[in-house]
Amino acid sequence: MQDERPLDPSRRNFFKSGAAAVTLTLAPGVTVMAFGGTAASAQGADAGKRWGLLIDVNKCSKDCEACVTACKDENGWEGKGKAEQNAQWIRKVTLKDKSTGRESSLPVMCQHCEQPPCVDVCPTGASFKRKDGIVLVDKHICIGCRYCMMACPFKARSFVHEPVNNQKTFAPRGKGTVESCTLCVHRIDAGRIPACVEACDATGNGAMTFGDLNDPESEISKALTAYPSVALRDDLDLNPGVRYANL
Template identity: 55%
Template sequence: MSEDKSIENTPSSPERRRFVGVAATAAGLSLAPGIMLMEVAHGRPEEQAASSAVRWGMLVDATKCGTGCNDCVSACSTENGWTPVAESQHKNQAPQWIRKLELQDPLTQFETNLPMMCQHCADAPCVDVCPTGASFKRADGIVLVNRHTCIGCRYCMMACPYKARSLVHEPLNDTQKADVPRGMGCVESCTLCVQKIDRGDGTTACAEACTASGHNALLFGDMNDPESEISKRLRELPTKQVRADLNLNLGVRYHGI
């Protein structure tokens, strides 16, 4: 669907990339009134680097995921300041931080509901193809995008097997969150609520909402800690990695699919 805009104003134009490269380095990206990307900081002190001793991950129990329930999507939207597909004016350009899938086995007609988000791969294709290093994986397994160096080329979107990334097409104002900087022309995806993790909340907005609704289909935690609840559940339940044939070692595991 074309828009009545000149090529100079498109998110991926050469002019924009040159501007971002200079302006972001010099002064930071102006995201919204009073918010500069370079000034945004999380609660975790800078000297406390993410540790490889931790591997943050998510267990999704599809047998408990409620049909028609979108609490996880709504919670993620509220926490991170993006507009869900159902509310977006441009549905083909809507953010893909998390979305609900309804699947049906063509042979048995068995139906399954599950949330799909960035799988936080240990060997992330998005990181491999990024020409600027904007896509990166923290030591604790969380895959993120550095909005200072993202040029909106969308190679990572093409490389992602899970359709988990999206490009910000429109200017952002009212929905902007101080601790979740977003910017037009940047690629974004689920961050496992890194701002909540870094300030010590210990869980994600989607998992909190799922628990509050009584479904308990989402469990977040440290997969490297054998005593964590998620590690215990992973030992008890048979789980799968989506597209396990790709050998990406995912941080999101599914039960019941």
């Protein structure tokens, strides 16, 4: 009976490691076949990378909501209930300097910390950091305790208060579990940029730069070396993957 079990997670890497077709013989008469796709997409998350965002607050226009709308459309989290209970993966925040009165506007989403408090406090390990630095929720083991929401300094997480259907295939979400910005992980895995960045570029503002923080040649790394930038709540030393310039 035992040998008949087709797969176990420890075989994961072996099973899907290459681009070629892999055939596994598990028991006499039982064969599982797995077909790899292109080498690039089969590779998946790369531990050598650390994905990040740089947001230039000067270029972010106060009335523009393009990133928020794009995220809603892409990931399908538009809420229809009470405003306080609706999910908000990304939001536009307006800041007014208390001493000078200067106003600025910027988007806030999951900051994809290197030391994420939400991952530390999660009792089941549902809140996790992918090896390329993206912080996600495994909704299969999330019990909906909301401790991560208590622990997040950025209010980046939302609890799904109502039953949901008609989700996007790549953005499953459901009642009783917690969710947040995924940095459009499904797009990153396909070699594309997050929907918010794409939408921001399309408006011509170009306030958002996406890229690999570990690669000194990437656009984002060059910009970070050239201009001053800050992390939100840098007093907490969480080393977020999202940075803000001209704040």
